[in-house]
Amino acid sequence: MRQDPKLESIVAAAMQDWLSEEHLSEAPLDDPRLAHFRRMAASLRYRHFDASAESVTSAKSLMPELERRQIWAKLVGGSMAMAGARSATADSFQLTFEANGTQTRLMYERGPSGWKVVGQAPEGFAVFLKGKPVRLDSNRRFTFPAKTLGDSGISLMDEAHEFLIPSADQAEFHEP
Protein backbone atom coordinates (compact mmCIF):
# COMPACT_ATOMS: atom_id res chain seq x y z
CA MET A 1 0.00 0.00 0.00
CA ARG A 2 1.42 3.41 -1.00
CA GLN A 3 2.17 5.84 1.80
CA ASP A 4 -0.81 8.12 2.36
CA PRO A 5 0.07 11.01 4.66
CA LYS A 6 -3.60 11.89 5.27
CA LEU A 7 -4.65 8.36 6.19
CA GLU A 8 -3.76 8.45 9.87
CA SER A 9 -5.57 11.73 10.45
CA ILE A 10 -8.71 10.51 8.64
CA VAL A 11 -8.71 7.36 10.75
CA ALA A 12 -8.14 9.49 13.86
CA ALA A 13 -11.16 11.67 13.02
CA ALA A 14 -13.33 8.57 12.66
CA MET A 15 -12.07 6.57 15.62
CA GLN A 16 -11.71 9.44 18.15
CA ASP A 17 -9.76 7.37 20.66
CA TRP A 18 -6.49 7.41 22.57
CA LEU A 19 -4.50 6.59 19.42
CA SER A 20 -6.01 9.58 17.63
CA GLU A 21 -5.19 12.56 19.86
CA GLU A 22 -2.10 13.68 18.04
CA HIS A 23 -3.81 13.71 14.61
CA LEU A 24 -7.28 15.05 15.33
CA SER A 25 -6.51 18.67 14.50
CA GLU A 26 -5.16 17.79 11.02
CA ALA A 27 -8.10 15.68 9.94
CA PRO A 28 -9.33 16.47 6.38
CA LEU A 29 -13.06 16.40 7.03
CA ASP A 30 -14.01 16.45 3.35
CA ASP A 31 -12.28 13.15 2.52
CA PRO A 32 -14.87 10.60 1.27
CA ARG A 33 -13.18 7.83 3.26
CA LEU A 34 -14.13 9.53 6.54
CA ALA A 35 -17.77 8.38 6.31
CA HIS A 36 -16.56 4.84 5.63
CA PHE A 37 -14.27 4.84 8.64
CA ARG A 38 -17.01 6.25 10.86
CA ARG A 39 -19.33 3.42 9.85
CA MET A 40 -16.54 0.92 10.50
CA ALA A 41 -15.89 2.53 13.91
CA ALA A 42 -19.53 1.92 14.90
CA SER A 43 -19.25 -1.73 13.86
CA LEU A 44 -15.88 -2.19 15.58
CA ARG A 45 -17.39 -0.90 18.81
CA TYR A 46 -20.45 -3.17 18.53
CA ARG A 47 -20.06 -5.20 21.66
CA HIS A 48 -20.38 -8.91 21.08
CA PHE A 49 -21.71 -11.41 23.65
CA ASP A 50 -21.65 -15.20 23.46
CA ALA A 51 -24.67 -17.23 24.49
CA SER A 52 -24.28 -19.77 27.28
CA ALA A 53 -23.28 -23.33 26.39
CA GLU A 54 -26.68 -24.51 27.64
CA SER A 55 -28.54 -22.13 25.34
CA VAL A 56 -26.44 -23.23 22.38
CA THR A 57 -26.98 -26.94 23.15
CA SER A 58 -30.70 -26.37 23.48
CA ALA A 59 -30.88 -24.56 20.12
CA LYS A 60 -28.88 -27.32 18.45
CA SER A 61 -31.26 -29.98 19.79
CA LEU A 62 -34.02 -28.56 17.55
CA MET A 63 -32.48 -30.64 14.75
CA PRO A 64 -30.62 -33.63 16.14
CA GLU A 65 -27.73 -35.14 14.22
CA LEU A 66 -28.70 -38.16 12.15
CA GLU A 67 -27.10 -41.55 12.41
CA ARG A 68 -25.02 -41.66 9.28
CA ARG A 69 -23.82 -44.81 7.56
CA GLN A 70 -20.04 -44.81 7.91
CA ILE A 71 -18.11 -46.25 5.00
CA TRP A 72 -14.33 -46.44 4.64
CA ALA A 73 -13.35 -45.14 1.20
CA LYS A 74 -11.14 -47.43 -0.89
CA LEU A 75 -8.08 -46.25 -2.78
CA VAL A 76 -8.77 -47.06 -6.45
CA GLY A 77 -6.25 -44.96 -8.37
CA GLY A 78 -3.39 -42.52 -8.12
CA SER A 79 0.13 -41.65 -9.05
CA MET A 80 1.92 -43.37 -6.18
CA ALA A 81 1.01 -46.94 -5.39
CA MET A 82 3.23 -47.66 -2.41
CA ALA A 83 1.98 -46.06 0.79
CA GLY A 84 5.43 -46.15 2.32
CA ALA A 85 7.00 -44.31 -0.62
CA ARG A 86 4.63 -41.36 -0.50
CA SER A 87 6.12 -39.51 2.43
CA ALA A 88 9.64 -40.78 1.82
CA THR A 89 10.24 -39.81 -1.79
CA ALA A 90 7.45 -37.79 -3.34
CA ASP A 91 7.04 -34.01 -3.47
CA SER A 92 3.58 -34.32 -4.92
CA PHE A 93 1.16 -37.08 -5.87
CA GLN A 94 -2.53 -37.71 -6.23
CA LEU A 95 -4.85 -40.42 -4.97
CA THR A 96 -8.41 -41.34 -6.00
CA PHE A 97 -10.78 -42.79 -3.43
CA GLU A 98 -14.16 -44.40 -3.90
CA ALA A 99 -17.01 -45.01 -1.48
CA ASN A 100 -20.54 -46.13 -2.29
CA GLY A 101 -19.98 -45.31 -5.98
CA THR A 102 -18.72 -41.78 -5.28
CA GLN A 103 -15.16 -40.94 -6.28
CA THR A 104 -12.96 -38.22 -4.83
CA ARG A 105 -9.50 -37.24 -6.01
CA LEU A 106 -7.03 -35.61 -3.65
CA MET A 107 -3.73 -33.95 -4.53
CA TYR A 108 -0.92 -33.76 -2.01
CA GLU A 109 1.91 -31.24 -2.35
CA ARG A 110 4.91 -31.09 -0.06
CA GLY A 111 5.85 -27.64 1.24
CA PRO A 112 8.38 -26.17 3.68
CA SER A 113 6.16 -26.74 6.72
CA GLY A 114 4.41 -29.98 5.75
CA TRP A 115 1.86 -30.89 3.12
CA LYS A 116 -0.95 -29.10 1.30
CA VAL A 117 -3.95 -31.23 0.42
CA VAL A 118 -6.30 -30.09 -2.35
CA GLY A 119 -9.56 -31.69 -3.44
CA GLN A 120 -13.09 -31.13 -4.62
CA ALA A 121 -16.05 -32.30 -2.58
CA PRO A 122 -18.67 -34.37 -4.39
CA GLU A 123 -21.99 -32.57 -4.94
CA GLY A 124 -24.01 -32.40 -1.73
CA PHE A 125 -21.13 -33.34 0.57
CA ALA A 126 -19.37 -31.39 3.32
CA VAL A 127 -15.74 -32.00 4.25
CA PHE A 128 -14.48 -32.46 7.80
CA LEU A 129 -10.94 -32.62 9.11
CA LYS A 130 -10.59 -33.96 12.68
CA GLY A 131 -14.27 -33.21 13.24
CA LYS A 132 -14.08 -29.59 12.08
CA PRO A 133 -15.66 -28.36 8.83
CA VAL A 134 -13.33 -27.44 5.97
CA ARG A 135 -14.50 -24.49 3.89
CA LEU A 136 -15.42 -25.07 0.26
CA ASP A 137 -15.16 -22.45 -2.47
CA SER A 138 -17.92 -21.81 -5.03
CA ASN A 139 -16.70 -24.84 -7.05
CA ARG A 140 -16.71 -27.07 -3.97
CA ARG A 141 -12.90 -27.10 -3.95
CA PHE A 142 -11.06 -27.20 -0.66
CA THR A 143 -7.53 -27.08 0.61
CA PHE A 144 -5.97 -27.68 4.02
CA PRO A 145 -2.51 -28.01 5.52
CA ALA A 146 -1.26 -31.28 7.04
CA LYS A 147 1.95 -31.40 9.08
CA THR A 148 2.52 -35.01 8.01
CA LEU A 149 0.67 -37.34 5.66
CA GLY A 150 -0.63 -39.03 8.79
CA ASP A 151 -2.71 -35.89 9.40
CA SER A 152 -4.38 -35.95 5.98
CA GLY A 153 -7.39 -38.20 6.73
CA ILE A 154 -10.76 -36.52 6.19
CA SER A 155 -14.43 -37.41 6.12
CA LEU A 156 -17.07 -36.46 3.58
CA MET A 157 -20.63 -36.17 4.85
CA ASP A 158 -24.07 -35.78 3.43
CA GLU A 159 -27.26 -36.23 5.44
CA ALA A 160 -27.11 -40.04 5.25
CA HIS A 161 -23.46 -41.04 4.79
CA GLU A 162 -20.03 -40.43 6.20
CA PHE A 163 -17.22 -41.51 3.88
CA LEU A 164 -13.97 -41.90 5.78
CA ILE A 165 -10.95 -41.16 3.62
CA PRO A 166 -7.80 -42.59 5.16
CA SER A 167 -4.61 -40.60 5.53
CA ALA A 168 -2.26 -40.82 2.56
CA ASP A 169 0.39 -42.70 4.52
CA GLN A 170 -2.05 -45.56 5.25
CA ALA A 171 -4.19 -45.91 2.13
CA GLU A 172 -3.52 -49.12 0.18
CA PHE A 173 -4.85 -49.93 -3.28
CA HIS A 174 -8.05 -51.92 -3.82
CA GLU A 175 -9.20 -53.18 -7.20
CA PRO A 176 -12.43 -51.21 -8.05
Added chain:
Amino acid sequence: MLRETSEGDLSRLLARCRKGDGRAWSELVDRFQGYVYSIPRRMGLAEDDCADIFQATFIALHRSLDKIGSAASLPKWIGVTASREALRIRRLRNRDPQRETEGSDDRGLDEILADEEKSAEALAIEACDARTLRLAMSQLGDRCAKLLTALYLEDESAYQEISLRLGIPVGAIGPTRARCLEKLRRSLEEEGFFV
Protein backbone atom coordinates in the same frame (compact mmCIF):
# COMPACT_ATOMS: atom_id res chain seq x y z
CA MET B 1 -13.42 -12.85 -1.48
CA LEU B 2 -15.76 -12.50 1.47
CA ARG B 3 -18.79 -13.52 -0.53
CA GLU B 4 -17.25 -16.53 -2.17
CA THR B 5 -15.70 -18.06 0.87
CA SER B 6 -18.24 -17.07 3.46
CA GLU B 7 -21.66 -16.62 1.88
CA GLY B 8 -21.22 -19.43 -0.70
CA ASP B 9 -20.40 -21.61 2.24
CA LEU B 10 -23.53 -20.31 4.03
CA SER B 11 -25.61 -21.20 1.00
CA ARG B 12 -24.43 -24.82 1.17
CA LEU B 13 -25.00 -24.88 4.92
CA LEU B 14 -28.57 -23.65 4.49
CA ALA B 15 -29.22 -26.26 1.78
CA ARG B 16 -28.00 -29.01 4.10
CA CYS B 17 -30.15 -27.72 6.97
CA ARG B 18 -33.18 -27.82 4.68
CA LYS B 19 -32.47 -31.52 4.11
CA GLY B 20 -32.56 -32.13 7.85
CA ASP B 21 -28.80 -32.39 8.33
CA GLY B 22 -28.37 -31.96 12.09
CA ARG B 23 -24.65 -31.42 11.79
CA ALA B 24 -25.20 -28.51 9.43
CA TRP B 25 -27.80 -27.09 11.84
CA SER B 26 -25.26 -27.30 14.68
CA GLU B 27 -22.77 -25.40 12.56
CA LEU B 28 -25.37 -22.75 11.77
CA VAL B 29 -26.17 -22.31 15.46
CA ASP B 30 -22.45 -22.01 16.24
CA ARG B 31 -22.00 -19.38 13.52
CA PHE B 32 -24.90 -17.20 14.63
CA GLN B 33 -25.10 -17.77 18.40
CA GLY B 34 -23.13 -14.62 19.34
CA TYR B 35 -24.87 -12.59 16.65
CA VAL B 36 -28.32 -13.51 18.01
CA TYR B 37 -27.44 -13.26 21.70
CA SER B 38 -25.72 -9.88 21.36
CA ILE B 39 -28.90 -8.17 20.12
CA PRO B 40 -30.95 -8.39 23.35
CA ARG B 41 -27.85 -8.15 25.59
CA ARG B 42 -26.88 -4.84 24.02
CA MET B 43 -30.41 -3.58 24.74
CA GLY B 44 -29.77 -4.22 28.43
CA LEU B 45 -32.32 -7.00 28.81
CA ALA B 46 -31.95 -9.46 31.69
CA GLU B 47 -30.03 -12.66 30.99
CA ASP B 48 -33.12 -14.86 31.38
CA ASP B 49 -34.97 -12.76 28.82
CA CYS B 50 -31.94 -12.88 26.50
CA ALA B 51 -31.87 -16.67 26.76
CA ASP B 52 -35.61 -16.85 25.94
CA ILE B 53 -35.17 -14.52 22.95
CA PHE B 54 -32.23 -16.67 21.79
CA GLN B 55 -34.35 -19.84 21.84
CA ALA B 56 -37.35 -18.12 20.23
CA THR B 57 -35.14 -16.90 17.38
CA PHE B 58 -33.70 -20.32 16.60
CA ILE B 59 -37.11 -21.97 16.92
CA ALA B 60 -38.45 -19.45 14.38
CA LEU B 61 -35.46 -20.12 12.11
CA HIS B 62 -35.92 -23.90 12.36
CA ARG B 63 -39.57 -23.51 11.34
CA SER B 64 -38.81 -21.11 8.49
CA LEU B 65 -35.80 -22.72 6.82
CA ASP B 66 -37.72 -23.41 3.61
CA LYS B 67 -39.18 -19.90 3.48
CA ILE B 68 -35.94 -17.94 3.63
CA GLY B 69 -35.18 -16.73 0.10
CA SER B 70 -31.43 -17.10 0.00
CA ALA B 71 -28.34 -17.42 2.15
CA ALA B 72 -27.59 -13.75 1.45
CA SER B 73 -30.79 -12.74 3.24
CA LEU B 74 -30.27 -15.14 6.15
CA PRO B 75 -28.25 -12.84 8.47
CA LYS B 76 -30.78 -10.03 8.13
CA TRP B 77 -33.71 -12.43 8.59
CA ILE B 78 -32.17 -13.74 11.80
CA GLY B 79 -31.31 -10.20 12.98
CA VAL B 80 -34.83 -8.87 12.40
CA THR B 81 -36.39 -11.89 14.11
CA ALA B 82 -34.17 -11.55 17.19
CA SER B 83 -34.68 -7.76 17.30
CA ARG B 84 -38.49 -8.02 17.03
CA GLU B 85 -38.59 -10.50 19.86
CA ALA B 86 -36.24 -8.37 21.98
CA LEU B 87 -38.30 -5.21 21.42
CA ARG B 88 -41.49 -7.08 22.26
CA ILE B 89 -40.01 -8.33 25.54
CA ARG B 90 -38.68 -4.88 26.37
CA ARG B 91 -42.14 -3.39 25.75
CA LEU B 92 -43.72 -5.96 28.06
CA ARG B 93 -41.11 -5.41 30.77
CA ASN B 94 -41.45 -1.61 30.55
CA ARG B 95 -45.22 -1.71 30.79
CA ASP B 96 -46.30 0.40 33.69
CA PRO B 97 -49.76 -0.72 35.00
CA GLN B 98 -50.29 2.76 36.50
CA ARG B 99 -49.82 4.49 33.16
CA GLU B 100 -52.01 2.00 31.31
CA THR B 101 -54.90 2.55 33.70
CA GLU B 102 -54.63 6.31 33.34
CA GLY B 103 -54.40 5.99 29.50
CA SER B 104 -51.52 8.44 29.27
CA ASP B 105 -49.75 6.55 26.43
CA ASP B 106 -51.09 8.26 23.31
CA ARG B 107 -49.79 5.72 20.84
CA GLY B 108 -52.13 2.97 19.68
CA LEU B 109 -50.87 -0.61 19.46
CA ASP B 110 -50.62 -0.38 15.64
CA GLU B 111 -48.30 2.60 15.93
CA ILE B 112 -46.23 0.95 18.64
CA LEU B 113 -45.82 -2.17 16.49
CA ALA B 114 -44.93 -0.11 13.42
CA ASP B 115 -42.27 1.77 15.41
CA GLU B 116 -40.95 -1.53 16.72
CA GLU B 117 -40.73 -2.92 13.20
CA LYS B 118 -38.64 0.08 12.08
CA SER B 119 -36.43 -0.32 15.14
CA ALA B 120 -36.06 -4.05 14.50
CA GLU B 121 -34.85 -3.33 10.96
CA ALA B 122 -32.37 -0.74 12.23
CA LEU B 123 -31.07 -3.08 14.96
CA ALA B 124 -30.70 -5.91 12.46
CA ILE B 125 -28.73 -3.69 10.06
CA GLU B 126 -26.44 -2.67 12.89
CA ALA B 127 -25.88 -6.33 13.84
CA CYS B 128 -25.36 -7.36 10.20
CA ASP B 129 -22.80 -4.60 9.68
CA ALA B 130 -20.86 -5.72 12.74
CA ARG B 131 -20.97 -9.35 11.59
CA THR B 132 -19.81 -8.47 8.07
CA LEU B 133 -16.96 -6.42 9.49
CA ARG B 134 -15.85 -9.25 11.80
CA LEU B 135 -15.89 -11.71 8.89
CA ALA B 136 -13.85 -9.31 6.75
CA MET B 137 -11.40 -8.82 9.63
CA SER B 138 -10.87 -12.56 9.90
CA GLN B 139 -9.73 -12.55 6.27
CA LEU B 140 -7.12 -9.80 6.65
CA GLY B 141 -3.48 -10.82 7.00
CA ASP B 142 -2.49 -12.25 10.34
CA ARG B 143 -0.80 -9.08 11.66
CA CYS B 144 -3.76 -6.79 10.90
CA ALA B 145 -6.35 -9.29 12.15
CA LYS B 146 -4.44 -9.67 15.44
CA LEU B 147 -3.95 -5.91 15.95
CA LEU B 148 -7.56 -4.93 15.22
CA THR B 149 -8.84 -7.80 17.34
CA ALA B 150 -6.63 -6.69 20.25
CA LEU B 151 -7.70 -3.06 19.90
CA TYR B 152 -11.44 -3.53 19.40
CA LEU B 153 -12.74 -7.03 20.00
CA GLU B 154 -11.03 -8.00 23.23
CA ASP B 155 -11.46 -6.58 26.71
CA GLU B 156 -9.47 -3.40 26.98
CA SER B 157 -5.72 -3.92 27.09
CA ALA B 158 -3.12 -1.25 27.73
CA TYR B 159 -1.27 -0.30 24.58
CA GLN B 160 2.01 -1.45 26.16
CA GLU B 161 0.55 -4.92 26.60
CA ILE B 162 -0.65 -4.97 22.98
CA SER B 163 2.79 -3.78 21.88
CA LEU B 164 4.55 -6.57 23.80
CA ARG B 165 2.11 -9.27 22.77
CA LEU B 166 2.16 -8.45 19.07
CA GLY B 167 5.74 -7.27 18.77
CA ILE B 168 4.72 -3.84 17.45
CA PRO B 169 6.53 -0.82 18.97
CA VAL B 170 4.12 1.44 20.85
CA GLY B 171 4.84 4.33 18.48
CA ALA B 172 3.98 2.15 15.49
CA ILE B 173 0.54 1.02 16.72
CA GLY B 174 -1.25 4.15 15.40
CA PRO B 175 0.19 4.06 11.85
CA THR B 176 -0.19 0.26 11.67
CA ARG B 177 -3.79 0.54 12.79
CA ALA B 178 -4.45 3.13 10.08
CA ARG B 179 -2.97 0.90 7.36
CA CYS B 180 -4.91 -2.13 8.62
CA LEU B 181 -8.17 -0.18 8.76
CA GLU B 182 -7.59 1.10 5.22
CA LYS B 183 -6.99 -2.50 4.06
CA LEU B 184 -10.23 -3.49 5.79
CA ARG B 185 -12.08 -0.52 4.28
CA ARG B 186 -11.00 -1.49 0.75
CA SER B 187 -12.08 -5.09 1.29
CA LEU B 188 -15.48 -3.94 2.57
CA GLU B 189 -15.83 -1.44 -0.30
CA GLU B 190 -15.27 -4.26 -2.83
CA GLU B 191 -18.04 -6.23 -1.13
CA GLY B 192 -20.50 -3.35 -1.45
CA PHE B 193 -20.62 -2.76 2.31
CA PHE B 194 -20.82 1.02 1.93
CA VAL B 195 -23.49 1.07 -0.79
